[in-house]
Amino acid sequence: MIIKIENLFKTYDTGSFKVEALKDINLEIKKEEYVAVMGPSGSGKSTLMNILGCLDRLSSGKYILDGEDISKLDDNNLAQIRNKKIGFVFQAFNLLPRLSALENVELPMIYAKVSPTERRKRAKLALEKVGLSDRLYHKPNELSGGQKQRVAIARALVNSPSIILADEPTGNLDSKSSEEIMEIFESLNNEGVTIVMVTHEADIALHTKRIVTFKDGNIISDKAVSNRIAKG
């Protein structure tokens, strides 16, 4: 089990009132699973992703990531685990506008203290993997939405994470670019990367192997996808 969550509660305390964003969640995700997280706005999806990605802490319960009890780690150890194990992909791409595709992809390796030559080599390979070898020196505003998201995926991949967490990765893309992103995720998953992806779109969710649906901070359904749209 790469992800194991037990009796997870997350409460936001705004000072004037409290919001119970996740209520007694139990969730297990095996290595090499490909999971879609669905549910209406405000149901707790982003809260879950932030906790899974070690960007936020749970209020009570347990989160075991790859055998390690995350709930007990301090911020430094948490950041280390995050950099080593997790790659993030966002709806808004979150690329730095002044940097080239290549430089954006190199960023996480700077944090990981990889040498400059090795960084460049790995960044080129990652961009090649997402089909962008001919766009290495383009800045984000010189790329299409789909190409930007592919740069973001390359960036997520360079430290060889075991998990990709994607929050609405196709939310800003047309259907053709969305399909291209789904093909990349499919092949990453086939190579053994565990993927957890938030999406509102039913046709996008059908590319995954399992759909977990949230409502009001609870999991209301958890089903294998029977009519998958798998390619290759």
Ligand code: ADP
């Ligand atoms: P979703 O991603 O499904 O839209 P969220 O996880 O963002 O849902 O939000 C779940 C609930 O927690 C909502 O009621 C939201 O208003 C609340 N919430 C999210 N983030 C915060 C925060 N930083 N402070 C206070 N409440 C929050």
Ligand code: ADP
């Ligand atoms: P630290 O606690 O070490 O300062 P950061 O908040 O800088 O941690 O994030 C560490 C890692 O989390 C980054 O290397 C990146 O992989 C991921 N991350 C967090 N937020 C973002 C973001 N907005 N865009 C891209 N990556 C992010």
